[in-house]
Amino acid sequence: MPTKIQDKIKFSILITTKNRLPDLVYTLQRIQHLIEREDVVCVICDDGSQDGTSDYILQHYPNIILHTNGQSRGYLFCRNKMLNETQADYAISLDDDAHFVTVQPLESIAAYFGENLKVGLLGLRVFWSKEQLSETTSTEHSIRMKSFVGCGHVWRIAAWRAIPNYPEWFVFYGEEDFASYQLFKQHWEIHYLPEVLVHHRVDIKARKTQADYSLRLRRSLRSGWYLYFLFYPLKSIPRKMGYSLWMQFKLKVFKGDWRALQAIVSALFDLLKATPKIIKNSNRLTSEEYRAYQKLEDARIYWAPKKE
Template structure:
């Protein structure tokens, strides 16, 4: 049987989480029409040996030195053999049933859909209810921890921008897809649990670095894609929001990330203008009408 689905996972020194993910994907990994590709970004926790011993059918790639999440995702998307590429973080797994069947059915019914954005629950414990009244719809973008590529669409746009390092690559792809007349659809039938407590991230050692990369990726995207006349207002507004919600409230690590992000933007200005692929005014207006990216989901009676 030919490969129809490729499950793509990147990891670095998170073997404990990865073990859980692979165990919960077992029913998918054992199918003949499914391949799994895993990219180990220079782990030192024995990930490669564990995979070779317990999952010999998984195709594993390893960096001797870290090259970053975005580089690794680009490689996996080029190496996979399926028609559809399911991208999951190493701490994410499906909760819904009939995942593959729902993927095929949806793409066949919506031939201009380039990416399916899954419904994502963020939390260490599974939600008390998986029911939702949400319906599938077209949206602006998708989240890295749980989405599915129609690889025909992926091959029509540039690779993810590795120089972003972390954050922003999904929006970059979404803008290019829009310009190529592909669509991103939120499909709530596909429910993913991302086993992360978002509020706890403020305590992580890399919090300031995450803030820096998050801030700058948003500004990078404005400068790469938005009509020139819209950029100053967008830049000033988002800067003021960060000052009001982070700097003035005494979040010193976020403040440091904000300052460094501004330097990053200045440093990359020649590249940002040289590689720009701007929306026309009409394209920008049409894109702006789309529903926002669905990032977080909670059971209805918790909202």
């Protein structure tokens, strides 16, 4: 069981995992120096893994706080549970296949939050690739932005406690934008911190060829449409929906991507079925708030070193 003194905990590192033990082991090896610190607690939510993940953590990482779901309850359930239970000042959310490249990231994170009291969340600089990084420096500067990327970000817990939980009924995709709108309504800011670099070890191009491509697209589309109806001024929704549908047909369906057509139709039915939840949870921006939000910079999601 964890032995660290809770009063000293400043950072929590939160990881949700399911049946990806090799990825998780590598991540833990890369952040070992951080989770051994007295001011850090690492929490892992094993969402119904069948590959021995929980047994491995219990045996090799006794100081990690482990939550084990006997059956999968979804990563949003896990994120909500870990964020709601942490006693740390700042909560770092990492995917199980993502690790810090920056050797000492915590000092930069704490300093930025300390100097910017309106900032409720930091999005980190993320390199997406299975290849190793050859160059890690960046000339980017911190900016305020609309949203953030899920695989590497940091919550000021006071800001998390000021907004509703992630919507578990989204299932997959869209929760970052949901939280971003809620933060904006509560006058918290989201900033980009390029000083801290995360390596997300995924092959983005391979995702389209995977068997779950249609399901991923369906969930991505419907979450975007949920967000329109939850947060956008009513008069702007028809135009946004029309543009979204047109672009999907133009870029995918008209080029023969029939899996995309299946995803679009399914997502529209999902939207209709979600109507009661949308009505219950809507927190619509005023026209003035909407204009102010649209002026913010887009989320910095993908970073790559500049080629010579």
